Amino acid sequence: MSQPTNRRDFLVTTASAAAVVATGSLVACGGSSSVAASEFKYGVASGDPLTDRVVLWAHAKVPNSTASVNLTWQISADDKFAVLVNSGKLTTTADSSFTTKVDATGLTAGNMYFYRFIDEAGVVSPVGITRTLPAAGVASVKFAVFSCALYSEGYFNAYDAAAKSDAQYAVHLGDYLYEYGSDPVKFGNKDAVTLGRVIVPANDMVSLDDYRNRYALYRSDVNLQALHAKMPWITVWDDHEFANNAYVTGAENHITATQGDWTTRKNIAARAYHEWMPIRTPDASNLLKIYRRFDFGNLFSLHMVDTRIEGRDQQYDNFGDADGGIARYVTGLTTGTDASRKMISTTQQNWLAAGMAASTATWQVLGNQDIMARMWFPASVLKAQAAAGANPTAATVQAVQTAITDYLTAKATRAAAGAGALTPTQAGLLNPSVNPRLPYNLDAWDGYPSNREAVLQTAKAQGKKLVALSGDSHNAWFTNLTTLAGEKVGVEFATSSVTAPGFESAGLGGLAGSLDGSVLTAQLGNAAIGAGLGLIDDLNYSDTNRRGYLQMTITAAEVKGEFVFVSTVKSKTYTAAVGKTITVPASGVVKYA
Numbered sequence: 369m370s371q372p373t374n375r376r377d378f379l380v381t382t383a384s385a386a387a388v389v390a391t392g393s394l395v396a397c398g399g400s401s402s403v404a405a406s407e408f409k410y411g412v413a414s415g416d417p418l419t420d421r422v423v424l425w426a427h428a429k430v431p432n433s434t435a436s437v438n439l440t441w442q443i444s445a446d447d448k449f450a451v452l453v454n455s456g457k458l459t460t461t462a463d464s465s466f467t468t469k470v471d472a473t474g475l476t477a478g479n480m481y482f483y484r485f486i487d488e489a490g491v492v493s494p495v496g497i498t499r500t501l502p503a504a505g506v507a508s509v510k511f512a513v514f515s516c517a518l519y520s521e522g523y524f525n526a527y528d529a530a531a532k533s534d535a536q537y538a539v540h541l542g543d544y545l546y547e548y549g550s551d552p553v554k555f556g557n558k559d560a561v562t563l564g565r566v567i568v569p570a571n572d573m574v575s576l577d578d579y580r581n582r583y584a585l586y587r588s589d590v591n592l593q594a595l596h597a598k599m600p601w602i603t604v605w606d607d608h609e610f611a612n613n614a615y616v617t618g619a620e621n622h623i624t625a626t627q628g629d630w631t632t633r634k635n636i637a638a639r640a641y642h643e644w645m646p647i648r649t650p651d652a653s654n655l656l657k658i659y660r661r662f663d664f665g666n667l668f669s670l671h672m673v674d675t676r677i678e679g680r681d682q683q684y685d686n687f688g689d690a691d692g693g694i695a696r697y698v699t700g701l702t703t704g705t706d707a708s709r710k711m712i713s714t715t716q717q718n719w720l721a722a723g724m725a726a727s728t729a730t731w732q733v734l735g736n737q738d739i740m741a742r743m744w745f746p747a748s749v750l751k752a753q754a755a756a757g758a759n760p761t762a763a764t765v766q767a768v769q770t771a772i773t774d775y776l777t778a779k780a781t782r783a784a785a786g787a788g789a790l791t792p793t794q795a796g797l798l799n800p801s802v803n804p805r806l807p808y809n810l811d812a813w814d815g816y817p818s819n820r821e822a823v824l825q826t827a828k829a830q831g832k833k834l835v836a837l838s839g840d841s842h843n844a845w846f847t848n849l850t851t852l853a854g855e856k857v858g859v860e861f862a863t864s865s866v867t868a869p870g871f872e873s874a875g876l877g878g879l880a881g882s883l884d885g886s887v888l889t890a891q892l893g894n895a896a897i898g899a900g901l902g903l904i905d906d907l908n909y910s911d912t913n914r915r916g917y918l919q920m921t922i923t924a925a926e927v928k929g930e931f932v933f934v935s936t937v938k939s940k941t942y943t944a945a946v947g948k949t950i951t952v953p954a955s956g957v958v959k960y961a
Contacts, residue, residue, distance in 0.1 A: 403488040405489040405490075408485065414498035414596075415645065416602060420475050421471050421475055421500070422481075424469065424472050428468070434462045437487055438487065439459065441458060441470055443482070446482065447482045449484070477501060478502040480497060483496050494597055499536060506667060509665070509668070510535050510919065511539055511920055514540045515542060515606075515842075516542075516608075516839060517867055518546050518868040519545065519546070520548075520550070520556045523937050525915075526866045526916050526944075529916075531591070531598045538595060539670070539837065540604070541735060541840070543607070545586050547572050548621075550568070556868065568585050574627050576639065580640050602670065604658055604659075605737075606738075607737075613686060615676075616677070617682065618682065658678070663729065667923065667924060668922050670735055673712060676737055678712065679715070680712070681710050684815050685815070697807065717822065720823065733837060738841075739814070741836075743847075744904060745808055746903060748774070753768050779902075780891050821851060825857075835858060835861065835952070837862075837918070841862060842870035843864055843911060844910060863918035864918075864933065871913075885902030909948055916931065918930070930946045931949075
């Protein structure tokens with residue numbers, strides 16, 4: 369689909385109050401001219417829907433003033449607000465960065481609503497559209513999944529495309545924003561000046577004002593505003609809402625000597641998040657607790673977990689080891705000392721297990737930040753890559769390709785003719801005892817194998833149909849979720865990023881076919897698709913080039929994921945198209961289209 373001229377024409381077609389939506393600054397009848405008019409610069413938003421309520425969010429401020437702003441909020445089943453379902457009063461203040469939220473109650477399950485805010489001067493906010501969670505008899509639910517929106521890297525075309533889709537809800541899995549400053553050498557800033565996407569403040573986010581100003585910059589984006597106004601969001605943070613590769617007691621991108629105490633920074637970041645996001649705070653006394661659950665009728669329970677801030681131990685690869693932490697990982701896994709290391713705390717793990725056990729829904733869905741599947745590469749390939757990285761000559765680079773080809777050829781031979789057709793060398797390549805499989809990203813669940821195993825074994829013991837939704841990697845993946853013994857207990861859909869660059873930025877954009885085995889279709893035909901014949905045994909599909917989002921449709925019979933990609937993030941003119949559709953039936957064979 370091509371980008372329309374007017375990014376908000378979806379609201380024009382659904383609300384007769386289109387002029388209010390477009391300007392956000394009309395004065396209603398009866399407004400007082402003696403009261404200073406405020407501005408709704410950052411639009412409106414809704415989130416955390418339940419069957420009878422939804423959180424409504426606004427930012428209202430009088431220009432060049434720190435005065436509080438009194439607002440009336442309204443929610444209605446019709447776009448003319450002729451009959452209000454609920455309404456009330458609230459106030460924005462400097463203490464909350466002039467943001468405000470209300471839990472609008474008294475709603476009906478599965479219904480769409482219109483909402484708005486009006487200040488005492490009669491200034492009317494843009495009109496937002498929201499909906500409640502469906503009742504038990506719902507037949508189908510469709511939602512869009514996002515991750516990793518780096519403002520300086522490009523335009524939020526993925527948000528714009530999703531706003532034009534028929535998605536009913538948005539699920540954001542973290543990295544809603546990034547903490548880095550505007551220094552051109554920092555991640556994602558190479559094209560910022562050319563694109564007019566220079567980050568403010570210029571420094572990394574550290575203070576409360578830093579975080580607030582960065583949220584304000586992001587929320588000034590018209591595509592992001594439009595998507596917030598179109599549907600309710602369910603969100604969870606990842607690391608960049610705090611600092612890169614964060615964990616409970618620190619972060620890779622936190623330097624105490626120059627950036628102060630980590631706990632202070634962490635609490636500041638959490639405060640700003642709760643101010644600017646349309647989230648129902650689970651525990652007002654503990655803003656660092658964010659995991660929560662949403663039941664979409666009897667179709668699926670969505671468990672939004674926090675794998676980043678709440679319980680994560682320091683990553684193996686954050687210790688500065690020369691091998692990137694691989695030796696620590698191997699020792700921990702083989703000796704059992706890894707069992708005490710956590711990606712999520714025991715408290716959260718028990719909450720998740722109890723929630724899945726209590727759920728009577730067909731599917732159990734994890735809203736999860738990091739790749740959960742075992743993304744294990746053969747050591748033969750990793751060794752060649754390490755040599756090429758240390759000494760990138762024509763010979764070492766060719767050795768990497770040879771290692772990949774040899775491994776894939778062995779897999780293709782076994783698939784076509786059986787293990788008896790393998791040469792001794794090929795048999796060795798496919799024998800994990802001879803050629804071990806090792807993870808490439810110890811910041812993901814791969815760095816916490818015992819904790820992951822506990823979650824997967826729980827789902828297995830409960831007999832649940834498990835689907836993980838994941839982000840963080842910037843690329844698109846569909847994988848099997850398998851135990852350490854290799855037993856499949858679920859699947860994972862991992863969305864590409866909104867803008868943040870992925871494998872292609874490291875010259876690895878052409879690696880997808882080797883990773884998922886689709887490069888073997890020339891030899892094996894469609895039998896190579898989804899058969900685990902690539903470098904990564906559990907990987908069935910990957911895209912290592914494109915940006916976009918994931919559209920999910922869930923029924924009792926199946927879960928369908930459509931990987932939607934935009935043609936560019938470097939221009940406001942773009943097209944969007946489905947790159948791959950993967951359907952997971954409640955029983956039967958996964959389909960790829």
